[in-house]
Amino acid sequence: MKVALSTDWIFERDHSIEMLDMLAELYREAPLYTLAFKENSLLGPVVERPIHSTFLSNKADSVSDIFKWTFSLPSLAKGLFIPCSTDVIINITHGLSHGIKKCEKTPLYSYVYDLFWLHQKPKGLKQKFFWSQMISFAIKEFKKAEKVWSANQIIHDELLKHGIISEVLEPFFKVEEFPLFPANVFKREVVLIQPDTLSNIELEQLLVSLEGEKVRLLGSAREGFDPAFFIGNPCAGELAPIFASAKVLIDFEQCLFPKNALAMLSCGGNVVCEDESKKVYLDSDGVKFLDRVQILNPSQKENLFWESDSKKLHAHANRFHGTRFKRKVEATVQHS
Missing domain, CATH: 3.40.50.2000 (Glycogen Phosphorylase B;)
Known part of the structure; x- marks a missing residue:
């Protein structure tokens, strides 16, 4: 079975990356798709595989840098394509990477670690203009997932307000x-x-x-x-x-x-x-x-x-x- 992994960003080791590490150990051959990846930022199973990212990898060194590109994030997610030969996609999302383009028939299992993008406040006219489009994109793409897991009841309830049904699956640590x-x-x-x-x-x-x-x-x-x-x-x-x-x-x-x-x-x-x-x-x-x-x-x-x-x-x-x-x-x- 061909498995692909996806997440919003890889900049440094944090708890969400530790969770991704477990998936990377489970699926050693799985390629990884992400909006932005800072090379040499960490070691471990996550980076021991082909990593496909957008041009933001050359522009962003932190999450705040990605935030500046709000106007282009939906198009970047659509431009990063997970091949149809993939049998299953497992995604750990902060609220956007579940929208990375895939074939309609490929099941996506999305774990919502947090809703980072939904909780940010747009700054400046340019961000405000594109903000509603980005949020609309994020909500719409959740509804295409085969299964959505929420990290806690608060996230579950927030998704439910948008008509997204999820199952609470609490995070883990060692x-x-x-x-x-x-x-x-x-x-x-x-x-x-x-x-x-x-x-x-x-x-x-x-x-x-x-x-x-x-x-x-x-x-x-x-x-x-x-x-x-x-x-x-x-x-x-x-x-x-x-x-x-x-x-x-x-x-x-x-x-x-x-x-x-x-x-x-x-x-x-x-x-x-x-x-x-x-x-x-x-x-x-x-x-x-x-x-x-x-x-x-x-x-x-x-x-x-x-x-x-x-x-x-x-x-x-x-x-x-x-x-x-x-x-x-x-x-x-x-x-x-």
Whole structure:
């Protein structure tokens, strides 16, 4: 069976690319079709195959660069053709790549990771003029898919408003890389912070409120702060022991899929999060949603710490194991 893969863009390794990696491992011979591909931007199964893209590969280095070409995106998608000899197309879309031209008889299975294009606001007269055409194109092309999967219920409901029926199939991450260690292996004594969206002033305020705690920060060192606080961006093998020795992860990461928060739960630790949009994935007893003012307030410090059943937290994270996703895709392709 000849399988083709497609996605909107390939610029850097992110969670959607990790999901595409699994498909690329499943279908080693499958060519990949995308609107824009930045060469040498990443390694792995995704790029170990023929990659077909548009001229945007020479014009765009980031998603924001693609956004500037709104007026031409539908025609570019139509101009990139997946041959009729293809038996099945598996697509991970951010809202547009499901519209890459194909033969009418070729079944398309589209996984909606997010609706990036539908949620952007056009800038300038040129974008505004072509915007409705692009959205109309995206909605129309969804209706041509044999099957549409939604990453969560919110996306499912939004598609349904446009008359598109989808099945919720939650994303996955490599849960197996974040095991629940025996209780006597690591002592939970660290307060781990993912400070991405915190300003330096806010970070300083949080560190003051956590005085007396053993604090570590994910990410690169910031000017004006003790570099010893920062642990960089470790790989999964290094992160698991860090999560296992933390009693809480305070998460200020801005992302669509809260991989680090789920990894923390998988290792049996609690998470404090301010972004309530993540509730769709973090509906667990091990997660508290507090606003930034509460988190930074020293008088609210006790709200950051509580006892949880580590086995239940791990079980929640295990809901996002890749096996379910893999089996669903394989079964669908085999019966197409």
